[in-house]
Amino acid sequence: MHGEFKVPGGKLVAVDLVVDDDRLARVRLSGDFFLEPDDALEVIDRALTGVPASTPTGELTRVVTEALEEAERTGALAGPVAMVGFDARAVAVAVRRAVGLATTWQDHTIEVLRPGPLPPRTLAALDQVLTEELAEGMRGPTLRFWEWDERAVFIGSFQSYRNEIDDDGVAAHDVTVVRRISGGGAMFMEAGNCVTFSLVVPASLVDGMSFEQSYAFLDAWVLGALAELGVEARFAGMNDVASPAGKIAGSAQKRLAGGAVLHHMTMAYDIDADKMLQVLRIGREKMSDKGTRSANKRVDPLRSQTGMAREDVIDSFARYFADHHRTKDSALLPEELERAEHLVRTKFDTEAWIHRVP
Template identity: 60%
Template sequence: MRGEYKVPGGKLVAVDVDVAQGRLSDVSVSGDFFLEPDEALDAINAALTGMPVEAGVGQLAAAVTGALADDVTLIGFTAEAVGIAVRRALGKATGWDDHVFDIIPAKVLHPALHVALDEVIAREVAAGERPPTLRFWDWDSPLVVIGSFQSVRNEVDPDGAARHRIEVVRRISGGGAMFMEPGNTITYSLVVPTSLVEGLSFERSYAFLDEWVIGALAEIGVNAHFVPLNDIASDAGKIGGAAQKRFVAGAVLHHVTMAYDIDADKMLEVLRIGREKMSDKGTTSANKRVDPMRSQTGLSRDAIIESFAASFARRYRTKDADYTAEELAEAQRLVDEKFATSRWTHRVP
């Protein structure tokens, strides 16, 4: 059996392995990484040989680390990367090429419906009722979407929100507030089975799941990079951020919002925290815009979304898809019974 894992920003690790009586045998680690001294590769293979097939990434990585002398240097890979490759070889973890992804193009819906669809589709992916899914958001009205653990009163100015007729909805993932008016951001959700991020911490899974969009940004002329914990930045500064939620049933929701053309003056009237974050960024002048994606690419928002979808499809196996009537009905039910209720929105006052 063979498993491979490409370290985000690093090298490829491959493991060939057999299984005998419930334990690893004939383990052979290879790849385009660097390792000094050479003899350390034999130590890694020996450390993995005999490990139980049910050993998790942490156990496998600990075995590798414990077998290496202090003078050993791993360059371009880690002990955890070796563990992930082993788990993939055993079929316990999956890679991008093991899946066919649904791509749902941007479809105009009320933004609260998109918040609810994150939960609906994540449940379906976890249950195996829908394949891993990349879907783009489009919406017809303004909304502030706050993170699952944010305080409404700390984040939102009620007078500003009322003045601009902007409602507030709490999403199921953590992270910061999203100031959403039609056409002002580029937002997508990626829902994958937990097996795709097997062995990755929350921190590392952000970089892993963002790697494709870093490449997609390069294709439209933006030299972007990942900034821990969850930001995406270009040479000119931050352009977007990600949020995540893991479902114990077996799915990971990862969504990203990038600023396309935001009315900063209005945002600062609505978001309290926005004032503090933007206070040193020259946003006090009238009609100030936050427009990194528009100004850095010169492309329309629709063109960027189309380019992102095409870039994802070139990297991975995909098929075109859409929401089902049942999914939209379930999302509307969740809006009515959960996301539009004060009990949910103000659960953290």
């Protein structure tokens, strides 16, 4: 069995092994990393030999780390250990990939969904439906681009309604308030003012990664797509993407016990900041020092930095993803929309859910 892991910004780690009686055997670590002293490589191979094949990433990381520390402490090595371009966790991920418990993008075909405009609460319900379907084995991984015609604000699963939402602003601008199943912050969404997508993938794709690492991993393609459009972007904090001109996007996640990960991102295309601040209470505090008091002020990083129509931006993002991952065009099934509408009636459109954190 062979597994590889390319450390983001680092080196390639490869592991070759066999599984004998459900345990790792004949383990051989290799790669273009740097490791000192030379005999540390043998210490890692020996430490992994005999370990149960189902050992989680965290435990494999501990096994490698403790073996190197013990060899260094007892003088079994020619000198102190230096791992450059990789670490014990990278070795653990490569092992998990070798035994088939962790996967790469190349192991999956992503179904791309562009179903057209849907009501805001249906959009949120579909996040739950498609994530549960992946966990249940009813559908494969998906990338779904959102479209909507109504004015809405999406709040995170754990946000306080009254701390975030100004009911007077909601009524004045006919805004639908939606609570989504993932955490994170509020999103003010008028038709055509944002670019939003949901990515549903198996947990094996982010096996061994912390939440912070999985955000960067699942959003790496976004930075590439932005660069292709001439936008210089970088990760900012755990779940934001920013450019020299300021924040562009924010992401959120939800992981289900059945082994599915929901990851979605909203990118600002052309937002009416004055209207947003009338609807979102917290937004006023966040934006108070950013010169957004004028009613004519826009938050428009994608429009101003690309000079492209929103639909063209989305088309470019879809092409970039398809160029770098195995994809196929797909569509929502009637029964999936029916399941989503049932969730809207029984959950997303209920006061109990919308105000679950008062």
